[in-house]
Amino acid sequence: MLQLKRVTSQNKDFQQLVKDLDAFLAVTDGDEHDFYNQFNKIEGLQYVIVAYLNEVAVGCGALRPFDKETMEVKRMFTLVDYRGKGIASQILTELESWSLELDYKKCVLETGIRQAEAIALYEKNGYKLIPCYGPYLNVENSKCFGKEW
Template sequence: MIILKRTTSKNNDFQQLVKDLDAFLAVTDGDEHDFYNQFNKIEGLQHVIVAYLNDVAVGCGALRPFDKETMEVKRMFTLVDYRGKGIASQILTELESWSQELGYKKCVLETGIRQTEAIALYEKNSYKLIPCYGQYLNVENSRCYAKEL
């Protein structure tokens, strides 16, 4: 059974999963990794979920305020050996619930066109493609999504 733990970016398991995520993205993003990486700092994140299976941290996700009504989903990742088991969807659902508890009405996120598994996850969970925002505005390989909660 998956256990979802609400925590912060100070959580050691979250920090290790983010290192694994960054190593994964360094390969899939290629030359664009440094550009994307500058927007993915984890210091000070107050809304982090770590998923545990048999006391092993296998996945994570985080939120940060985007505007008064919106949270941005960040740092979604599941270890490769644990993919396809619904863990990421559970993390995403928990992040959405937490957003609602905090009074937010929407979630937004950005992913890359090479992150086909991530795109499938978000679309499966009713996220809709939106125009790219903020620092991703004119980035050809970015895809931005939103979901009303």
């Protein structure tokens, strides 16, 4: 049974999943990894979800305030052996619920054009392509998405 736990970036399982995510992205992002990595620091994240399947940490996601009505989705990841089971969608739904509880009205996120699985996940969950924002402006390998409620 899948369990979703609300934690912070202090959680050791989250920290390990982020290491796995960064190793995965170092391969898929290639030469651009250092550029993207500077925007993915986890220190101080207060809104983190870790997914546990049979008490094994298998996926994660986080939120950080972007502006007064928007949260940014960060560090979404599911271990490769556990993909295709709907875990990432459940994490994303829980992040959205948490955002709503905190009185935010929408979520935004950035992903790379090479992240086909991530793009499919966000589109399947109602995220729409939006203009790139902040540090991703004019970055041709970035895709940004948003969802309002």
